[in-house]
Amino acid sequence: MRTKVLPSLLCAGLIAATGLSAASPALAATHATASGAPPAPPAASASTASAASAAADGVREKLERIPGLTVVSVADKDGFPFYTLTLAQPVDHRAPGGGTFQQRFTLWHKAETAPVVHYTGGYGLSSGTREITTLLGANQVSVEHRYFNTSRPSAVDWDDLNVWQQASDEHAIVQALKSLYTAKWIGTGASKGGMTQVYHERFYPGDLDAVVAYVAPNDANNRDDSVYENFFKTVGTQECRAALEAVQREMLVRRDAMLARFEATSKEQGLTFAYLGSADRAFEFSVLDQVWNFWQSGTYTDCPTVPDAEKATDDELYRWSVNHGLSIYADQGNGAEGSGPYYRQAAAQLGWADLKFKHLRDVRKYPDIYQPNSVLPTDMRTTYDGRVMKDVDRWVSTRGERMMFVYGQNDPWSAEQFKPSKNDSHLYVAPDTNHGALISKLTPAERAEAQATVKRWAGQ
Known part of the structure; x- marks a missing residue:
């Protein structure tokens, strides 16, 4: 859902979402580096x-x-x-x-x-x-x-x-x-x-x-995200792109096993998901953001670390994902006191990347979740007006x-x-x-x- 902070949803230098082990890597936006x-x-x-x-x-x-x-x-x-x-x-x-x-x-x-x-x-x-x-x-x-x-x-x-x-x-x-x-x-x-x-x-x-x-x-x-789609078709090497998509898909294929680990991590960090609606919805949202976050914060030199999605054990798959782009979007990071003001701006004016995720269509459960209003409390949600961005x-x-x-x-x-x-x-x-x-x-x-x-x- 690219909303522009460090984890893909966020854009550049804040704490985008609540990271699995720390701060989310992709959404937020203007950090020291x-x-x-x-x-x-x-x-x-x-x-x-x-x-x-x-x-x-x-x-x-x-x-x-x-x-x-x-x-x-x-x-x-x-x-x-x-x-x-x-x-x-x-x-x-x-x-x-x-x-x-x-x-x-x-x-x-x-x-x-x-x-x-x-x-x-x-x-x-x-x-x-x-x-x-x-x-x-x-x-x-x-x-x-x-x-x-x-x-x-x-x-x-x-x-x-x-x-x-x-x-x-x-x-x-x-x-x-x-x-x-x-x-x-x-x-x-x-x-x-x-x-x-x-x-x-x-x-x-x-x-x-x-x-x-x-x-x-x-x-x-905001209605045309073809530039982003083309980016993910050309960034890095074909082998790296295929391996990343396979990992992303396998995370959803093994939803039950991965969700259990996701919920355990969330419990350890005291995270809740009232805004998104459930841990399952938050898990899917986080998986959708995973490849974006990999490229936002990592480099092509990280490609050799991508595991063989079909051969990796559940623990290997989850641990690698946590360290390479899987960020938890929880209530604790996305309200008015956290990244919520950014998501509100994205939902209202800045826009976001609503990617198609064609390789995940048969393993997704929530087709309309990947947009900034999903991570906001009800009183901060709004409708989009793109006139200023065009101007x-x-x-x-x-x-x-x-x-x-x-x-x-x-x-x-x-x-x-x-x-x-x-x-x-x-x-x-x-x-x-x-x-x-x-x-x-x-x-x-x-x-x-x-x-x-x-x-x-x-x-x-």
Whole structure:
């Protein structure tokens, strides 16, 4: 059901579903690997630390003068001040006089004259150093998406969780901080975070000087999933694809034996399945996601580990699946406090991959289960409206300027891509790479070209 987080349903950097042994691998979306956290630089000297402390005091004073902004804390990160902040945001930007909530974000300050990397992971707050930040020696602002974690009002109207409202949140943050930072602003994010930056650029094109979006899916036509179907017909080798499909099928052929193990794992982790309806339904949903998750988080080098589906014992088949893409979608991970806001967005606007699974038709029991509403509590379910996605797709391909898209060759989320315009915009595909594609993983020539472009956009 590709909903865009780490496990296939999720997209890019969150905790997509509740993993069998930990977090689900495919759905969520902008984790450290996808966003490119580099090694930490050397510790600052005493003189540098003293200068950083003085800078922190001056910047804090300016931050505290911004209306609606609260400095929650300040710490040191690699010799530079690191602020945790909140900004009072309207629940509905169409009615700014109504209720508000505190949106959480961080600021890693290097210099007021340095460029600013504006980042969102598309989920909860993630402040790891981005690839672009290191490349440019930039300041970095990291924003928590509305209605995730603490960035939510006490009473939630899920209709206010949409791409325009979040773009308006980010617009407010950028405009507030431009009183301090007048150099170039570069937006970035991976997976759902990359999508979020694209939507920000579409609705507020004057905020950012450029956007670098990693592995950002573009489901402009939610009814047509042929691109995803073709991806699974061509990714890797024919032998690997056949072996993965055989394992996926055998999991359902041996449903009774596998379900017993699935239920035992779920009991150990205290997981329940009220949203999906039963452990059996959750098991089938998880099996449907298995191959997607294998390619999203693994690589072609994992292909030799795929067992012979017919010869493997029940325990061998289950253990391999748990370690290679089988993720449990349970109530504990998919409600309002977990990945639910993402699934709500997928069901309402972002779309999902409704794959056909032709090789599983005679062993499936729930043909309509593979869609985001299935994993949501009743009060969060909704109907899909694809008008905004079509508009964004058209705008990016015709009017977008200074936009860069980086995709992974073997990443399912990279199958449906944005098509950049001819207005100083670019698309790259990192060879033999999954959902963790980065500029640094491009071929040497393309890497140099992309880095030079980003630096030019940043005025360097």
